Amino acid sequence: MVTVASLARPRPSDPASQRAWDIAAEVCDPEVPVLTIEDLGVLRSVAVTADGTHVILTPTYSGCPAMEAMRDDVTSALAGAGYQNVTVELVLSPAWTTDWMSDEGKAKLVGYGIAAPTGHSGVRPTGTVRLQLAVKCPRCSSLNTRELARFGSTSCKALYECRDCLEPFDYFKVL
């Protein structure tokens, strides 16, 4: 079943909230600054009401330290545009998945030198299963790559190396 909560980009339908969404959507991930929080799928909801502006973000990883920064940046972006009573809430459910990353976001990642998640996060009765495809080198596009370390410079990345151009690169893991 497709619900609003499970959509990759749940942009609101009313014009006032849409305008606020578009402002919040410009905020970038401090650790991967080419990606906006909309590209990432971290921005889940923006609602403008008489009481104020309420934003919902969902963390990529449970312990991701960048969430605090994203939250502050959303607050100041909306404040800068004149919005009042801005509240930013972090909600865990439904859990974030790399499936929510936009194609545009994936292209930006590759341009930045980080291989984009390949394959999809799936769910089976016992939990998750990752359909891992070959990871393409963001530098020379070779598929002849190998994982050096599953845990890379941030929670969301693994470290790979290319066996053709011999360069190491980050890979944004499927989650």
Add this chain to the structure above:
Amino acid sequence: MSDTIEQDGHGHVDVDTVQLSAELVEAASVASHDVAEYALWLGDDSLVLAQNLGWWISRAPELEEDIALGNIALDLIGHARSLLHYAGAESGRTEDDLAYWRDEPQWRSAHLFEQPNGDFAHTIARQFIAAHYLFELYSTLMESTDATLAAIAAKAVKEVDYHRDHSIQWVLRLAQGTEESRRRMITGLSDLWPFVEELFVDEPLIDRLEGVAVRPSSLRAAVEGAMFPVLAEAELEVPRGFISSGGGRRGDHSENLGPLLAELQVLARAHPGAKW
């Protein structure tokens, strides 16, 4: 709305002053006393394990491993924050109150998570057992009738899946590496194995939380079913012998928890209310 914006060009922003933590879980959910106690079990397991793992940063056998164990610890702290926030709401305590101001008998961690890092093989053995247990636990807890616990579990299970992979790769690598690495893996596994049993003990609390909590004894088949084939592939025997009496869920802890808490809590207690 747009009127008020235009009247006041700069706007003014009321950021809720509550810490990030106060919002990690969904809307106004407050756990009952029993649910809070159960959340404490799980949160304490993760926090204690994370505190142990953090020691490895700058000390692991290779740089990649510093980063891996650091990232695993960070995920576990994330789970602990959500769980302790939820556990504390019932009694008006924050996650920091619970982390820094409880003494040893008030902690609910199982002994496995409290075991010292030992050498790298001991840490890997502890990770291997812990990650398999947590993966099956959260896979089941996703179906909890308690929406907050289900949401935390659905998030955590995907991360713990990576922790499990990490530990499996190291168990295989150490067991099939040199004679020395194999000897250490065998020792690590047999030193940690006595603490497996406690993970499957059903305390009376579980009877009162049917449908909410995961019955520990019900996890045994899945946890062992996932661990044993890896051990077989690594040509390691399932250790036998001494079984720890456990008791962590009732506040009876191993001798390791005291020193661990002293380090975890010293700064907060030396400077009460300090922010950093």
